[in-house]
Amino acid sequence: xxxxxxxxxxxxxxxxxxxxxxxxxxxxxxxxxxxxxxxxxxxxxxxxxxxxxxxxxxxxxxxxxxxxxxxxxxxxxxxxxxxxxxxxxxxxxxxxxxxxxxxxxxxxxxxxxxxxxxxxxxxxxxxxxxxxxxxxxxxxxxxxxxxxxxxxxxxxxxxxxxxxxxxxxxxxxxxxxxxxxxxxxxxxxxxxxxxxxxxxxxxxxxxxxxxxxxxxxxxxxxxxxxxxxxxxxxxxxxxxxxxxxxxxxxxxxxxxxxxxxxxxxxxxxxxxxxxxxxxxxxxxxxxxxxxxxxxxxxxxxxxxxxxxxxxxxxxxxxxxxxxxxxxxxxxxxxxxxxxxxxxxxxxxxxxxxxxxxxxxxxxxxxxxxxxxxxxxxxxxxxxxxxxxxxxxxxxxxxxxxxxxxxxxxxxxxxxxxxxxxxxxxxxxxxxxxxxxxxxxxxxxxxxxxxxxxxxxxxxxxxxxxxxxxxxxxxxxxxxxxxxxxxxxxxxxxxxxxxxxxxxxxxxxxxxxxxxxxxxxxxxxxxxxxxxxxxxxxxxxxxxxxxxxxxxxxxxxxxxxxxxxxxxxxxxxxxxxxxxxxxxxxxxxxxxxxxxxxxxxxxxxxxxxxxxxxxxxxxxxxxxxxxxxxxxxxxxxxxxxxxxxxxxxxxxxxxxxxxxxxxxxxxxxxxxxx
Numbered sequence: 001x002x003x004x005x006x007x008x009x010x011x012x013x014x015x016x017x018x019x020x021x022x023x024x025x026x027x028x029x030x031x032x033x034x035x036x037x038x039x040x041x042x043x044x045x046x047x048x049x050x051x052x053x054x055x056x057x058x059x060x061x062x063x064x065x066x067x068x069x070x071x072x073x074x075x076x077x078x079x080x081x082x083x084x085x086x087x088x089x090x091x092x093x094x095x096x097x098x099x100x101x102x103x104x105x106x107x108x109x110x111x112x113x114x115x116x117x118x119x120x121x122x123x124x125x126x127x128x129x130x131x132x133x134x135x136x137x138x139x140x141x142x143x144x145x146x147x148x149x150x151x152x153x154x155x156x157x158x159x160x161x162x163x164x165x166x167x168x169x170x171x172x173x174x175x176x177x178x179x180x181x182x183x184x185x186x187x188x189x190x191x192x193x194x195x196x197x198x199x200x201x202x203x204x205x206x207x208x209x210x211x212x213x214x215x216x217x218x219x220x221x222x223x224x225x226x227x228x229x230x231x232x233x234x235x236x237x238x239x240x241x242x243x244x245x246x247x248x249x250x251x252x253x254x255x256x257x258x259x260x261x262x263x264x265x266x267x268x269x270x271x272x273x274x275x276x277x278x279x280x281x282x283x284x285x286x287x288x289x290x291x292x293x294x295x296x297x298x299x300x301x302x303x304x305x306x307x308x309x310x311x312x313x314x315x316x317x318x319x320x321x322x323x324x325x326x327x328x329x330x331x332x333x334x335x336x337x338x339x340x341x342x343x344x345x346x347x348x349x350x351x352x353x354x355x356x357x358x359x360x361x362x363x364x365x366x367x368x369x370x371x372x373x374x375x376x377x378x379x380x381x382x383x384x385x386x387x388x389x390x391x392x393x394x395x396x397x398x399x400x401x402x403x404x405x406x407x408x409x410x411x412x413x414x415x416x417x418x419x420x421x422x423x424x425x426x427x428x429x430x431x432x433x434x435x436x437x438x439x440x441x442x443x444x445x446x447x448x449x450x451x452x453x454x455x456x457x458x459x460x461x462x463x464x465x466x467x468x469x470x471x472x473x474x475x476x477x478x479x480x481x482x483x484x485x486x487x488x489x490x491x492x493x494x495x496x497x498x499x500x501x502x503x504x505x506x507x508x509x510x511x512x513x514x515x516x517x518x519x520x521x522x523x524x525x526x527x528x529x530x531x532x533x534x535x536x537x538x539x540x541x542x543x544x545x546x547x548x549x550x551x552x553x554x555x556x557x558x559x560x561x562x563x564x565x566x567x568x569x570x571x572x573x574x575x576x577x578x579x580x581x582x583x584x585x586x587x588x589x590x591x592x593x594x595x596x597x598x599x600x601x602x603x604x605x606x607x608x609x610x611x612x613x614x615x616x617x618x619x620x621x622x623x624x625x626x627x628x629x630x631x632x633x634x635x636x637x638x639x640x641x642x643x644x645x646x647x648x649x650x651x652x653x654x655x656x657x658x659x660x661x662x663x664x665x666x667x668x669x670x671x672x673x
Contacts, residue, residue, distance in 0.1 A: 033345035034328060036257050037359040040265060041347045043253055044359070059271045060236060062088070062214060063313030064245035065106040071113045073202045075161070075193030080104070080115050086313050087117065092220070092233050099198075099220050101233060107245070111204050116218070120198035124221045124228075126156040135228065139201065140217040141165075142240045143210045150240075155190050155203065163190040163201075215240030244269070250276035254359075266360040267349075270324060272314045275357065281307055281342065281364050305339035305364075315360060319346040323358035326350075341365040404435050412442050422450040474501060526563040526652075531555075531594055531601070534566065538573055539592060546581050550589040560596055562673065564652055572648035573605070575641040576669050580607035583667070601673045608666035612658060649673075 065086070071079050087104035102117040116139065126136035138156035145151060157163045165188040168180040190203045215236035221228050235241055247267070254265045255278045264279040282304065309315065322329035323346035330345045342364050349357040408429075415426040428443035429436040474497050532555045539553045580590045588608035595602055642656075649656040654673035661668055 033343065033361040033363055034330060034347065036265070037345050037347035037361045038328070040254055040257055040267075040359045040361070041349045044250070044267070044349050044357075045351065047253075061242040061244045061269075061271070061273055062103075062105060062235065063273055064112065064243060065104070065311060065313065066246060067106045067108045067113065068311075071106065071202070071204070073113075073189045073191050073204050075191040075200055075202055077115065077117070077200055083115075083311060085308075086311050087115070088235075088313070090216075090218075090233050090235055092231055099231065099233065101198075101218050103216060103235065105214075107207065109207075111206055112210065112214075114203040114205070114216075116201040116203075116216075117195075118198040118201065118218065120220060122222055123194065123199055124223075125158050127158070134219075135221065137221050138219050140219065141203070141205070142215040142217060142236070144213045144240060145209065146211045148211065151209075153185060153188065153205075155201065157192045157199075157201075160192055160194055160199075163192055165190055165203075210243070212243055213240035214243050244273055244275065246274070247276045251278050254278045257361075262364055262366055264362045266315060266358075266362070268315055268320065268324070268358045268360065270356050272316055272320055272324065272358075274313050274315065281310075281340070281362060283366065305335045306337040308336050309362075317344065317346075319344055320358060320360060322346065323348045323360070324355060326355050401435065404429075408435065408439055408442070412446075415446050416449075421453055422446055471504075474504075524565040524568055524651075526565050528561050529564050529566055529569075531560045531562055531564075531603075533559075534564075534569070535573075535592060535594055535603075538570060538577075542577055548586065549581050549584065552589045552591050554591065554593040554595075556595055558596075560594065560601060562601060562652075568648045568651065572645045572671075573603075575645040576605040579641060580605050580667075580669070583607055583609040585609050588666075603671045603673075605669045606661070606666060608661075608664055611660040611665055612667055 063086075065083055068082060069079055077084065083104050083106060087102040089100060089102050091100040099121070100119050102115075104115050106113045120137065124136045126134050126138065134154065134156045136156060136158070138154055141151075141153040141155070143151055143153075151167065153165050153167050155163050155165050165185040166182045167185060169183045170178050170180055172178050188203065188205050188209075190201065192199055192201045215234070217235070218233040220231040220233065222231065223229070250267050254267060254276060257265060262281055262283040264277060264281050266274055267276040269275055317331055317333075319329040319331040326348050328345070328347045330343065332341060332343050334341055342362055344360055344362040346358050346360045348355045349359060411424075411426055415422055415424045417423045426443050426446045429439035431439075478497065535553055535555060539551050542549075542551050577590065577592075584590055584607035591604070591606040593602075593604040593606070646656050649671050652673055654671045656669065656671050658667060658669050660666070
């Protein structure tokens with residue numbers, strides 16, 4: 001019961017601790033992230049150079065993503081899937097015109113990779129003539145190189161597939177006439193594939209071509225009747241867009257604060273463009289066979305979920321807008337697939353008392369769920385360890401009990417042979433438990449059984465000894481009757497035969513006496529008797545019956561009355577007195593004492609003579625136990641007298657015992673009622 005209570009109490013305490021932990025973590029998560037964002041913002045505020053080199057004042061800057069997979073220039077967008085959600089949308093200036101394109105740029109060490117996803121209801125290819133003007137849909141790559149020179153490269157498809165980019169080179173002849181000539185660019189790769197709503201265009205351009213500015217113009221040529229009409233969609237105004245990308249120096253600063261798994265830090269400019277990011281919201285859960293079990297007890301935790309901001313180039317959340325306005329803010333949101341809850345805290349970055357950017361720190365509640373699982377796992381492991389220890393202890397205890405019971409059975413069985421005779425020494429256990437008590441009970445039983453067998457073994461000799469004399473008397477009397485002819489001799493022979501028969505009858509009476517006493521005990525009734533007078537009468541009778549023996553009666557002045565059966569009580573006393581007479585020295589008195597103390601009445605019969613052996617004081621009152629080496633008179637002794645005295649004493653609610661006298665030779669028999 002205690003074990004089951006402990007097993008139930010520990011999980012209850014553990015679940016309560018889980019709930020307290022979750023409440024505490026949820027309450028401190030926002031403040032923790034806010035503190036981290038404030039620390040990062042303070043660190044950036046102390047580095048003015050970063051504001052000049054990293055933070056931009058241009059709203060329409062183009063963000064360059066770091067390449068995390070190989071891009072194959074083939075017009076297909078399968079290798080762009082991790083970037084598609086972060087593409088920038090550019091629309092036509094005419095609201096009636098629904099044509100637009102999405103732009104996304106990534107980079108590696110040597111190239112810029114550009115993807116255009118164009119929505120165009122009619123794709124018109126340019127003519128194949130080399131020197132003709134562009135008369136179809138085309139893109140213009142506008143950029144300044146490292147020397148701030150402006151360049152324009154054209155992508156004018158004449159058919160689906162590979163496109164040969166070109167630029168116009170102005171040449172002045174000897175007459176001063178300026179002409180434009182197409183020049184093919186061999187180090188720029190591009191490829192076009194049709195789609196249901198338009199086309200996709202991939203471009204790869206070397207990084208050394210481009211300085212800090214890059215812009216794009218899509219010239220959509222459509223027919224209006226028989227006339228071609230041009231519709232421009234541009235990413236920039238007069239100057240190409242400012243190029244921004246993740247700052248390595250800023251990443252090194254914030255990486256010190258994003259060391260924890262499941263945390264991500266963003267650095268934004270004043271327009272929400274991402275300047276640097278570090279960390280990831282995703283983290284791997286440790287493999288555990290009990291994770292499925294924990295799912296039934298706790299909300300499910302997922303190590304894989306849809307991160308709606310992974311790789312983002314611009315953040316537009318409410319907490320970001322508040323931070324760019326100068327206020328610290330937090331926000332809770334669910335992932336698009338509802339598998340995670342994300343909390344973000346944003347703090348403004350200021351320079352010269354002006355907000356120039358923001359720090360955004362994000363984290364999921366997976367850490368809380370991981371904490372819950374760790375607590376539950378610890379509880380489960382401790383409970384399992386307790387159960388294992390308890391089961392081990394129980395098995396050990398059961399094994400010990402089993403081995404002791406097997407040994408007890410083996411010893412008890414081996415102590416008695418197939419004929420029921422005690423043949424071996426049974427060693428009783430000293431343990432204080434039930435098995436030790438059972439072992440000692442077996443030892444007592446075997447000792448009694450051994451005593452009984454010893455008595456039975458001597459019974460034949462005792463009976464033959466007791467029967468030999470009366471049978472010899474009867475036989476000799478019959479022989480005399482055959483030989484003698486005189487009436488006087490015949491009469492003496494008949495008297496001797498009658499004496500022998502009487503002794504045989506007395507022997508049979510003694511054998512059946514115990515059974516008759518037990519029957520008498522069931523049918524007898526008690527009555528109030530004055531023990532003082534009763535003992536005086538009994539002692540007078542003993543003085544007459546045993547004329548050669550001295551008796552002394554000691555009774556208290558106060559008369560003691562007790563409910564007894566006088567006949568049975570006399571028979572009990574007669575057995576004790578007869579035994580005392582047989583073993584008493586002739587010159588010594590036999591004392592009969594009666595006294596009362598502590599609500600107990602004690603009757604003692606004391607004789608001075610041979611003492612009892614130490615091992616017989618407890619066995620003396622058992623059936624058929626005798627310590628007589630020889631007969632003291634002509635009556636038979638079969639070891640039933642004291643056994644009968646014990647039955648009568650117990651009938652009267654008393655306890656009979658025997659003890660050797662300590663000062664002199666002799667034995668004291670006591671009956672305590």
